[in-house]
Amino acid sequence: MGFKCGIVGLPNVGKSTLFNALTASKNAEAANFPFCTIDPNIGLVDVPDDRLDKLSNLSKSKKKIYANITFVDIAGLVKGASKGEGLGNKFLSHIREVDAIVHLVRCFDSEKIQHVNSQINPLNDLETINTEILLADIDIIQKKLEKGKRKLLDTKEILTLEKKLKSLNSEKNEVFEEPENKFLLRLGLLSMKPRIIVCNVDEKSLSDGNKYTESVKKKYSKENIVVICADIEDQIMDLDKKERESFMREIGLDKTGLNKLIREGYSLLNLNTFFTSGPEESRAWTIKKNTLAPKAAGIIHTDFEKNFIRAETVTSEDFIKFGSMEKCKEIGKLRIEGKDYIVKDGDVLYFRVNP
Secondary structure (H helix, E strand, O other), X not given: OOEEEEEEOOOOOOHXXXXXXXXXXXXXXXXXXXXXXXXXEEEEXXXXXXXXXXXXXXXXXXXXXXXXXXXXXOOOOOOOHHHOOOOHHHHHHHHHOOOEEEEEEXXXXXXXXXXOOXXXXXXXXHHHHHHHHHHXXXXXXXXXXXXXXXXXXXXXXXXXXXXXXXXXXXXXXXXXXXXXXXXXXXXXXXXXXXXXXXXXXXXXXXXXXXXXXXXXXXXXXXXXXXXXXXXXXXXXXXXXXXXXXXXHHHHOOOOOHHHHHHHHHHHHOOEEEEXXXXXXXXXXXXEEOOOEHHHHHHHHOHHHHHXXXXXXXXXXXXXXXXXXXXXXXXOOOOEEEOXXXXXXXXXXXXXXXXX
């Protein structure tokens, strides 16, 4: 499985520039006027992983397949979107389709690029989108409750909806039980989607931030925050590997924005990576944390889960250190795991299944 991140924000904050950089493409039009993105741009991006590179080299694999992440560049939102202002209805429907939200806010000054509200204030920008998302969710719940009165919902579901409605209206994060959360998630509530706040800065603010990023970090100290410069990311992706490494060293950048977003995204969505490696193919597979071995096998092929016998596994560190699955087996580093084994991040697995 991969995962899908929607890049959202007000118009002209750099969403399309960031999308182009992340996907190493020029698919998204970046222009100095609102709503230049109407239909969402979608890009599938390989997840860089040097463990896979090393495994592929050691196995002399004919193919190397990275895990991937899908980025969706969603049209800019404005105040009143929940009531259909701007491209509101389209915007909200597109957010419902993603696993996580990358909320991009503008944290740089520029006379060349206009701001939809005529002033740079990332806290106000965040508040605008937060409010529209809450209002959209309140509308969904109110409509569900109206149906509930016509006996389409049971008593527990009605109580859960009323509790959630109260929570949204008061903007308090009330604690919900697991069955309540499962029911609410089925409704596609936008406020329940995990998010990463991305502060888009100019080059001079990339290392130490600025007054705008500090205000965001102060108010949203408990959230996932990444600071990037979309323009720099776009320039980096135009370079070949050697030029890119040299340029990053010059500006003191140790990781690209893509790597930062992937790291935060995997953590946010509780994802792990396991590997398969052999002469034909080395491949990275994405799973949820605490996934059992048969379920992980089913990611490769549904029949593997049904016909699972056991998993032969070594850590990617041991595979790389000793050179192969066979060598790990010789020195006792290979383990035989059954149906109750929880796959760990970095495991290299070979599944035994009934024919």
